[in-house]
Amino acid sequence: MPDIMANSSVGSSPQSGVSSRERSAGASDSAGLRPDRFDRDGQDQLVDVHDLQAALPGIRRLRTWAHDALAVRPGESAVDIGSGTGSEALVFADAVGPSGTAVGVEPDPGLLAAAERRAQQHHSTAKFVSGDAYGLPFGSDTFDAALCERVFQHLTGPARAAGEIARVLKPGGRVVVMDSDWGTAIVHPGDRHVVHEVIETMIAGTTNPFAGRRLAGQLTAAGLVVDDIGSHALVQDTGVGAGALVTRIAEMAVARGAITEQQRDQLLADLAAGAASGDAHLSVTIFAVSAHKPA
Numbered sequence: 276m277p278d279i280m281a282n283s284s285v286g287s288s289p290q291s292g293v294s295s296r297e298r299s300a301g302a303s304d305s306a307g308l309r310p311d312r313f314d315r316d317g318q319d320q321l322v323d324v325h326d327l328q329a330a331l332p333g334i335r336r337l338r339t340w341a342h343d344a345l346a347v348r349p350g351e352s353a354v355d356i357g358s359g360t361g362s363e364a365l366v367f368a369d370a371v372g373p374s375g376t377a378v379g380v381e382p383d384p385g386l387l388a389a390a391e392r393r394a395q396q397h398h399s400t401a402k403f404v405s406g407d408a409y410g411l412p413f414g415s416d417t418f419d420a421a422l423c424e425r426v427f428q429h430l431t432g433p434a435r436a437a438g439e440i441a442r443v444l445k446p447g448g449r450v451v452v453m454d455s456d457w458g459t460a461i462v463h464p465g466d467r468h469v470v471h472e473v474i475e476t477m478i479a480g481t482t483n484p485f486a487g488r489r490l491a492g493q494l495t496a497a498g499l500v501v502d503d504i505g506s507h508a509l510v511q512d513t514g515v516g517a518g519a520l521v522t523r524i525a526e527m528a529v530a531r532g533a534i535t536e537q538q539r540d541q542l543l544a545d546l547a548a549g550a551a552s553g554d555a556h557l558s559v560t561i562f563a564v565s566a567h568k569p570a
């Protein structure tokens with residue numbers, strides 16, 4: 276499943292004026308486990324997880340959709356908010372060319388450093404700055420285009436982030452915000468009650484679990500005009516590690532008393548049997564909203 280391990284601790288941004296709790300908040304379950312935190316030391320592993328997720332066909336297709344919707348042109352300025360390892364800022368840099376500006380904003384120092392390294396390796400003009408979505412380090416009316424991918428699910432104040440996006444866009448500027456909605460998660464096969472409790476555990480441990488369905492409303496409330504909504508289901512390849520991720524969430528469900536150890540073991544056995552026979556499905560749907568700032 277996507278993003279279960281995707282978010283690391285988020286650094287502070289002096290200009291944002293929000294507490295560290297608000298900035299990087301995530302609900303903890305009763306055992307103190309959090310699904311949206313990477314729980315092993317080592318930024319390399321965090322970068323690997325981002326790369327693994329970026330390779331998922333659903334992510335690739337939705338990114339193509341996003342870049343088509345933004346249609347960034349040479350000479351324009353574009354920003355990727357919560358830019359992670361920087362891949363999309365590099366795409367922006369190619370699109371805007373030498374006369375334009377492409378920048379990624381990222382609060383995590385390890386990801387920021389990885390993005391800068393990659394920009395150098397690719398001889399890209401993309402720039403990366405430390406900052407967070409609650410207080411973007413740019414003046415008003417700065418960008419022609421903005422992207423914010425799989426960040427809102429980590430925010431306690433997504434409406435505030437939407438307001439910041441609206442602020443930094445130029446009149447007529449375009450934005451795509453995309454995120455998952457854990458109300459769409461499917462875990463198959465497995466006892467329906469147990470599966471329900473495991474998904475509820477995921478929802479309980481995610482800061483903004485229904486981010487996907489709220490994007491259009493939040494962008495509208497921020498004064499932007501929604502132009503289109505796209506979606507793709509992120510279907511996990513059950514051959515590469517889905518078992519480990521589900522095991523982790525099922526473990527959290529046991530820890531919070533939602534299912535028994537026996538139910539957990541049965542679920543994992545059902546999933547292993549399903550994977551072996553080709554009858555397994557793990558997915559969550561990501562929604563992407565394209566909008567513009569009225570001229």
Ligand SMILES: C[S@@+](CC[C@H](N)C(=O)[O-])C[C@H]1O[C@@H](n2cnc3c(N)ncnc32)[C@H](O)[C@@H]1O
Nearest residue numbers: 281285298357358359383407408424425426429
């Ligand atoms: C799943 S990753 C997505 C990264 C990148 N957008 C991508 O699609 O590859 C989530 C990103 O959100 C960032 N993030 C978390 N809280 C943030 C905040 N308050 N402001 C900006 N970015 C934030 C994380 O550091 C991380 O880079």
